[in-house]
Amino acid sequence: MSGLMNAVLQYGSAAAALVVVGLGIRLGRKWAPVDSQMDARPMLVGMSVAALVLLAVGGWLGLVWSPQDREMGDVYRIIYVHVPAMWMAMLTLVLNFACCVSYLLKANWKTDALAEASAEVGLLFGGFGLVLGAIWGRPTWGVYWDWDPRLTAMAIMLVTYTAYMALRRFVEDPDKRAVWSSVVGIISFANLPIVWFSVKWWRSLHQVQSTPKTVDPEMALSLRVNAWAFLILLTLFLLHRYRIALATREAEVALPDALPPDAPASRDGNSTEVA
Amino acid sequence: MRRSRPISLLKAVVVLLGKDLLIEWRTRARLNALIFFSLATLLLFSFAVGPDTKLLARNAGGYLWLALLFASVLALGESFRVEQENLTLDGLRMAPADARAIFLSKALGNTVLLVGLGALLIPVMIALYGVKVTLGAGPMLGILALGCMAVAAPGTVYSAIANNARARDVLLPLMLFPLIIPALLAAAKATTLVLQGDPMNQLGSWSGLLIGFNLIYWGLGFVLFPRVIED
Amino acid sequence: MEASPAAPPALALHDVSKRYGRYWALARLSYTLPQGRSLLLTGHNGSGKTTLLRLVATAHSPTHGQVEVQGRDTVKERDAVRREVALLSHASFLYEDLTAWQNLMVLARLLGLPSPEDASGELLTKVGLGRRSSSPVRQFSAGMRKRLAIARLLMKAPSLALLDEPFGELDPAGIQDMERIIGELKDSGVTVVLATHLIEQGLSLCEERLHLQEGRAVAA
Amino acid sequence: MSTVLETTTLLAQVGMGRIQGGWEYIWAAYGIAWASLSLYALSLWIRRPIKASRDTKE
Numbered sequence: 001m002s003g004l005m006n007a008v009l010q011y012g013s014a015a016a017a018l019v020v021v022g023l024g025i026r027l028g029r030k031w032a033p034v035d036s037q038m039d040a041r042p043m044l045v046g047m048s049v050a051a052l053v054l055l056a057v058g059g060w061l062g063l064v065w066s067p068q069d070r071e072m073g074d075v076y077r078i079i080y081v082h083v084p085a086m087w088m089a090m091l092t093l094v095l096n097f098a099c100c101v102s103y104l105l106k107a108n109w110k111t112d113a114l115a116e117a118s119a120e121v122g123l124l125f126g127g128f129g130l131v132l133g134a135i136w137g138r139p140t141w142g143v144y145w146d147w148d149p150r151l152t153a154m155a156i157m158l159v160t161y162t163a164y165m166a167l168r169r170f171v172e173d174p175d176k177r178a179v180w181s182s183v184v185g186i187i188s189f190a191n192l193p194i195v196w197f198s199v200k201w202w203r204s205l206h207q208v209q210s211t212p213k214t215v216d217p218e219m220a221l222s223l224r225v226n227a228w229a230f231l232i233l234l235t236l237f238l239l240h241r242y243r244i245a246l247a248t249r250e251a252e253v254a255l256p257d258a259l260p261p262d263a264p265a266s267r268d269g270n271s272t273e274v275a
Numbered sequence: 276m277r278r279s280r281p282i283s284l285l286k287a288v289v290v291l292l293g294k295d296l297l298i299e300w301r302t303r304a305r306l307n308a309l310i311f312f313s314l315a316t317l318l319l320f321s322f323a324v325g326p327d328t329k330l331l332a333r334n335a336g337g338y339l340w341l342a343l344l345f346a347s348v349l350a351l352g353e354s355f356r357v358e359q360e361n362l363t364l365d366g367l368r369m370a371p372a373d374a375r376a377i378f379l380s381k382a383l384g385n386t387v388l389l390v391g392l393g394a395l396l397i398p399v400m401i402a403l404y405g406v407k408v409t410l411g412a413g414p415m416l417g418i419l420a421l422g423c424m425a426v427a428a429p430g431t432v433y434s435a436i437a438n439n440a441r442a443r444d445v446l447l448p449l450m451l452f453p454l455i456i457p458a459l460l461a462a463a464k465a466t467t468l469v470l471q472g473d474p475m476n477q478l479g480s481w482s483g484l485l486i487g488f489n490l491i492y493w494g495l496g497f498v499l500f501p502r503v504i505e506d
Numbered sequence: 507m508e509a510s511p512a513a514p515p516a517l518a519l520h521d522v523s524k525r526y527g528r529y530w531a532l533a534r535l536s537y538t539l540p541q542g543r544s545l546l547l548t549g550h551n552g553s554g555k556t557t558l559l560r561l562v563a564t565a566h567s568p569t570h571g572q573v574e575v576q577g578r579d580t581v582k583e584r585d586a587v588r589r590e591v592a593l594l595s596h597a598s599f600l601y602e603d604l605t606a607w608q609n610l611m612v613l614a615r616l617l618g619l620p621s622p623e624d625a626s627g628e629l630l631t632k633v634g635l636g637r638r639s640s641s642p643v644r645q646f647s648a649g650m651r652k653r654l655a656i657a658r659l660l661m662k663a664p665s666l667a668l669l670d671e672p673f674g675e676l677d678p679a680g681i682q683d684m685e686r687i688i689g690e691l692k693d694s695g696v697t698v699v700l701a702t703h704l705i706e707q708g709l710s711l712c713e714e715r716l717h718l719q720e721g722r723a724v725a726a
Numbered sequence: 727m728s729t730v731l732e733t734t735t736l737l738a739q740v741g742m743g744r745i746q747g748g749w750e751y752i753w754a755a756y757g758i759a760w761a762s763l764s765l766y767a768l769s770l771w772i773r774r775p776i777k778a779s780r781d782t783k784e
Contacts, residue, residue, distance in 0.1 A: 073748060074752060075751055075752065077752050078755040081755060081756060082755065124766050127762070128762040128763075131758055132755045132758065139751050156453055159452075162453075163450040163454075164450075166446065166449055166450075167437075167440065170442050170446055171439070171440045172527070173527060175506075179502055179503070180436045183432065183436070183499045183502060184433070184436065184450065186499065187429060187432065187495055188454065190491055191457065194457040194458075194487065194488050194491065195457050197457075198456075198461055201480060201484070202460055202464070237770065240770040241770060244770065244774065247775035252527055253525065253528055279589060279617035279618055279662065279663065281585075281618060282615075282616065286615075290612065291616075294608075297604065298603050298604060301603045360601075360602055361600050361601070365565050365597070366599025366600075366613075366658075367616070368564075368588075369563055369588050369591075370588070370616045371585050506566045
């Protein structure tokens, strides 16, 4: 493949991803709210097509175009999906943390909805990223789970955020749920560095780990294209999940922070419920 | 006329801690059950592993902390259940008692409870698993205190939350266990080093990790707890 | 309290709403209770009386609007308001495993009273629980709990006393005692807000009346 | 070209542990990734707010 093609793919995928993220933020503001009248179909179709095209290109680059690795042979090709998935999971955890802090500083249903969306989408990417890591471990280390520090730390964080989602399910009062889950989100995120160090030290006492080699320059392109493709997917997932969360919130409370209707007399007449 | 005047945070903590310990003492039947539960847990590990004394001795630190962890879920869950009857937590808030003082007193109370439980479990562990405390009682108690504090601080926040949720008995361990894995890891490792000797000077890093964990979570609990209980 | 010429109203509700989930327990309630007057809250079950009292007592924050006690906002100056108000609610705020005396002592110490022992003993005698002071609350009858709860309220020496169904679960003698205690509170200059179904007793104790229906103020 | 070939054969002789094959793991990994992404997209589609008349999903 020519250098020109290389550059086009590299910068094109980045540009596409950034444009989609920008559009995603715009749609999150204009289209996701329940009362939105916006017709977002053309934009959404475009974004989805961009995701699929880039995913296909990334798959081709990773599975066909990239050369074999000197030590890992073909098996290393798994990292083209595994690593971007982990990156996206980390990104959503940071986003979730930001939402949690923001909600405690200033209560807002949109922040709460985004926190919910980011945690769930993060669990998706982290979950299958972890499974991919285990699959990668089988031919590399001979076992599915070798207590590799990165994977182990990620697994602990995933369980932590599963508990976060469980808490959201188990609290019915939406106001309390939002506050409590924000507190739990902050506490969970603060654990990240501690988990990392503890797991690293814990492992280093046993053996030095043969971690996957950090990526060769020639493989960087495949990894980048795949990562940008995943970022587009992440944006789309977050956008749709955020919209669902907003609609759920609307069903639970009167959005946007509406006051009760101001006509008691007229309501009393046709009120069917007896106090 | 009686005139109330604001009291310091420290004094409020002392009053509230005294109240919690008094309740704990007056309901000591429950406390006894907790002690026997954790003793039974220690005993169960030996049956689960089999009569391999070497294996038991090597893993003694881990078993001790698992037993403490299981007991801690019960103790933590109870610490806000006593405040739910008659909405006494509301009564405290409106008294007014500083919510941060409520956090500190509850977390300290749970720490005291767990350290006491640990102090009872350690001799049993020594006898049951045939280990000896190579580094002496001082480091052992230090690690015990650090580990119990590490469980108590996030445990208190989560207990206050889970107590008002559905399925609270499942929710508390579900939220707490993954969070305190690093603390459990560090405490179990440090205990093993205290029991078996520390030729490579690793005890410092593990206790450092425990101290860091404690600083973060006592700090976060102090700041965030008022948001949990105030509406 | 300092009764300056421009003394703020004892209680002021500015467009107060409280939402639980989708349900509005209080809807755009505005009301002002002048100094030196006492308020009777009436309304069916679920009309918002308890919610209103809990808002004023700072157990909850209003979803919209402001509640002011003696001119102080219940959210912005929460601790100051908490020193002014005391709530007698359905829940007694009592620790079942502590004795009556211990329950009062905890509160007395939290309030920083100069002599918690004296205050507790004095109040136990006043509500007629002097002989049962060392019994755990778990052994108390509903009426005795009510008495202990009112002792708890008196301990705070509030300037605004919020009484949610104070006559509930009391025998006729108890009701008389309660009426006497409320009368004494009023005589000592305490503003009383009373929510009760016993409208006769309520009207004899209070000058003002607010009738709630579905979280709104309506003419009684 | 020839050097590459030489190096490869040399490595093979020395027994440099290049992992051979393993395509079943690769397919499994990519399959799981694509399957989870599609399933999640499907779940978003199923959970979409019904109120909206314009349904927008890939």
